[in-house]
Amino acid sequence: MHAGAGGHGCVAFLREKYIEEGPPNGGDGGSGGGIYIQAVEGLTSLHKLARRGVIRASRGKNGQGKSKGGKRGDDVLIQVPVGTVVREIDRHDPVAEEMTTRRKIYEDQQAEQQERRAQRLEKRLEQRAKLSEELEEGEELEEMEEEEDDEITPIRFDRWVLYPGANPADFLTVDFPRLKPRRQGIAAMEPQAPIFLDLSAPMDKPMLLAAGGAGGLGNPHFVGRVRGRPKFASRGEGGTRLELDFELKLLADVGLVGKPNAGKSTLLRSLTNSRTRIGNWEFTTLNPHIGTVIVDDHRGRPLVETRGKKHRTHFTIADIPGLVEGAHLDRGLGLGFLRHIDRAGILAFVLDLSNGDPVQELQKLWHELGEYERIRDSEPESVPDEPQGVIDWDTSSAAYPEFEDDSPQETYHRPARGLPHLPMPPLHTKAWFVVATKADLEHTQPQYRALQEYLTAVEKGTVEHPSGHSDGWKQKLRAVPVSAIRGEGVTQIPKLVMEFLD
Numbered sequence: 001m002h003a004g005a006g007g008h009g010c011v012a013f014l015r016e017k018y019i020e021e022g023p024p025n026g027g028d029g030g031s032g033g034g035i036y037i038q039a040v041e042g043l044t045s046l047h048k049l050a051r052r053g054v055i056r057a058s059r060g061k062n063g064q065g066k067s068k069g070g071k072r073g074d075d076v077l078i079q080v081p082v083g084t085v086v087r088e089i090d091r092h093d094p095v096a097e098e099m100t101t102r103r104k105i106y107e108d109q110q111a112e113q114q115e116r117r118a119q120r121l122e123k124r125l126e127q128r129a130k131l132s133e134e135l136e137e138g139e140e141l142e143e144m145e146e147e148e149d150d151e152i153t154p155i156r157f158d159r160w161v162l163y164p165g166a167n168p169a170d171f172l173t174v175d176f177p178r179l180k181p182r183r184q185g186i187a188a189m190e191p192q193a194p195i196f197l198d199l200s201a202p203m204d205k206p207m208l209l210a211a212g213g214a215g216g217l218g219n220p221h222f223v224g225r226v227r228g229r230p231k232f233a234s235r236g237e238g239g240t241r242l243e244l245d246f247e248l249k250l251l252a253d254v255g256l257v258g259k260p261n262a263g264k265s266t267l268l269r270s271l272t273n274s275r276t277r278i279g280n281w282e283f284t285t286l287n288p289h290i291g292t293v294i295v296d297d298h299r300g301r302p303l304v305e306t307r308g309k310k311h312r313t314h315f316t317i318a319d320i321p322g323l324v325e326g327a328h329l330d331r332g333l334g335l336g337f338l339r340h341i342d343r344a345g346i347l348a349f350v351l352d353l354s355n356g357d358p359v360q361e362l363q364k365l366w367h368e369l370g371e372y373e374r375i376r377d378s379e380p381e382s383v384p385d386e387p388q389g390v391i392d393w394d395t396s397s398a399a400y401p402e403f404e405d406d407s408p409q410e411t412y413h414r415p416a417r418g419l420p421h422l423p424m425p426p427l428h429t430k431a432w433f434v435v436a437t438k439a440d441l442e443h444t445q446p447q448y449r450a451l452q453e454y455l456t457a458v459e460k461g462t463v464e465h466p467s468g469h470s471d472g473w474k475q476k477l478r479a480v481p482v483s484a485i486r487g488e489g490v491t492q493i494p495k496l497v498m499e500f501l502d
């Protein structure tokens with residue numbers, strides 16, 4: 001994301017009949033557009049943002065004559081779904097860089113001056129020694145000459161706009177003022193660097209990520225005692241460039257977990273008006289689809305009375321690609337799939353009653369999830385690269401001193417480190433239930449009965465929790481028999497989900 005650069009200041013002079021050499025009247029440049037972010041409800045993915053790739057706010061316009069200021073650049077507003085986490089990977093801040101350059105120049109000058117002073121002192125001591133000798137010999141006092149070398153500092157063409165009609169040589173004798181790099185006032189509202197935002201609630205107002213560069217100053221700003229008609233103006237400051245990582249933390253309220261072909265997409269479709277692809281083959285669904293289930297009485301009022309203060313009128317369901325046995329073994333594919341499951345608040349296990357033993361299926365799915373968690377918790381990316389010693393994963397301000405406009409110690413650029421991990425609750429502690437689908441097919445009733453008996457036993461604690469954890473979620477364990485294809489029994493699901501969400 002590129003915040004807009006500031007427009008340049010203008011060098012102009014009043015021109016009127018009978019006024020030969022009018023006073024300076026160049027306008028200031030407009031400030032660059034800023035980048036804002038806002039988490040909003042109703043969005044479910046970051047796809048659109050990803051497609052935009054590079055995002056630029058526009059540049060401020062240059063100032064003009066007759067004291068006309070340049071128009072400010074347009075801001076860019078990025079809207080993301082609630083649950084988005086934003087992390088900074090890299091930052092290029094021209095103002096901070098200029099500060100560093102200036103500091104470097106200043107330090108060099110100081111060092112040079114010090115050296116010169118030391119040399120001068122030495123010379124003087126020598127001269128004095130010589131002088132006292134000569135005095136003794138009764139000779140004349142000689143004036144000590146002070147050498148003061150006039151050095152010409154090169155013109156910073158990157159900082160100044162020169163009067164177009166002027167000859168660059170005219171500026172050799174011009175003493176340019178010390179111009180501190182400037183920021184817009186609103187830059188104070190930028191989040192601390194490096195950016196780490198967890199946008200878990202909708203925001204009423206957009207938040208500033210990067211302010212645009214300040215506009216340059218027109219030539220009237222540089223009028224001084226000895227400089228009545230400055231033939232220069234300052235350039236606008238460059239805009240900050242941010243490289244950010246966006247991650248959607250919570251995908252949906254409910255995640256459908258099931259083998260390929262179990263009937264997840266069909267279920268989602270019968271519950272919502274989503275148009276997910278359905279086919280009688282495995283892996284019809286390759287990317288998660290999100291459907292919204294409206295639970296109101298068609299007048300905007302909640303259909304299901306929830307005890308919570310906030311009456312929800314809808315919830316979201318994610319149709320996640322089918323989970324195959326051994327998914328955890330294929331790190332890329334498996335972890336990708338399972339990552340989505342991680343992001344759902346409630347897990348709905350979709351079991352095909354017509355295909356094998358549903359109890360066994362359920363246990364297999366849980367086993368797969370457990371394996372995934374084991375791998376995730378020992379992911380190499382959380383293992384430090386450095387041979388040994390403590391690594392500070394704290395990316396808060398302590399690790400990177402915040403940039404202050406005037407402080408000479410600011411840092412503006414840092415290498416991309418490993419991104420901080422998103423903490424997720426263990427899967428087995430999530431609320432879950434079972435959707436026993438394809439109940440319209442033959443010989444599915446005994447399967448369903450066995451499944452419900454098993455769940456009741458888990459709830460009572462007489463049978464081990466399918467996750468193998470003793471503290472696994474076991475409240476209101478239920479298998480909802482449905483025929484998604486006929487739309488039968490599916491209305492039970494919103495009711496159950498609302499109970500859990502409550």
Ligand SMILES: Nc1nc2c(ncn2[C@@H]2O[C@H](COP(=O)(O)OP(=O)(O)OP(=O)(O)O)[C@@H](O)[C@H]2O)c(=O)[nH]1
Nearest residue numbers: 260261262263264265266280283284285322484485
């Ligand atoms: N008889 C019957 N068939 C169903 C039912 N639900 C789904 N099916 C069929 O099962 C097949 C697979 O359904 P999908 O919804 O695509 O399955 P899926 O779980 O989304 O599959 P993947 O996306 O591959 O993971 C389709 O042929 C559906 O018509 C049902 O309730 N009854």
Ligand SMILES: [Mg+2]
Nearest residue numbers: 264265284285
């Ligand atoms: Mg599907």
